[in-house]
Amino acid sequence: MQQDYEQAAEAVPSSHLADALGEAFRSRETPPFSQMLSNLFINSNPDQRAGILNQLLTAVDPAALGSGALASLGILLRGSNARVTSEQAKQVSPEAVQN
Numbered sequence: 001m002q003q004d005y006e007q008a009a010e011a012v013p014s015s016h017l018a019d020a021l022g023e024a025f026r027s028r029e030t031p032p033f034s035q036m037l038s039n040l041f042i043n044s045n046p047d048q049r050a051g052i053l054n055q056l057l058t059a060v061d062p063a064a065l066g067s068g069a070l071a072s073l074g075i076l077l078r079g080s081n082a083r084v085t086s087e088q089a090k091q092v093s094p095e096a097v098q099n
Contacts, residue, residue, distance in 0.1 A: 038098035046086035053084040053092060 009017055024030055031039075041052055 034098045038094045041092075041097045042094045046089050049089035049092070050084045050086045052097070053089055056097070057084065 025033060030036070037052070041049055044052060
């Protein structure tokens with residue numbers, strides 16, 4: 001599947017790809033984003049999980065993280081250049097990512 005995505009991504013302008021992905025995410029047939037993110041997290045290895053968490057922590061307002069494990073990581077890393085490690089990512093549940 002990744003190879004298919006890479007071939008498509010190279011073959012079309014990025015604006016078309018962004019539009020298509022946006023439509024897919026907005027489709028009523030697509031599960032909620034939080035559910036897809038949690039499934040991605042579940043199926044990832046610790047290094048990939050750390051990458052997901054680092055992306056979330058840089059893209060989301062810390063106030064939106066609530067009071068769970070993600071919020072704790074956000075507070076711990078706020079204002080620093082520190083990154084979530086694979087060891088720290090092992091401590092975060094898929095439910096924390098979904099909520």
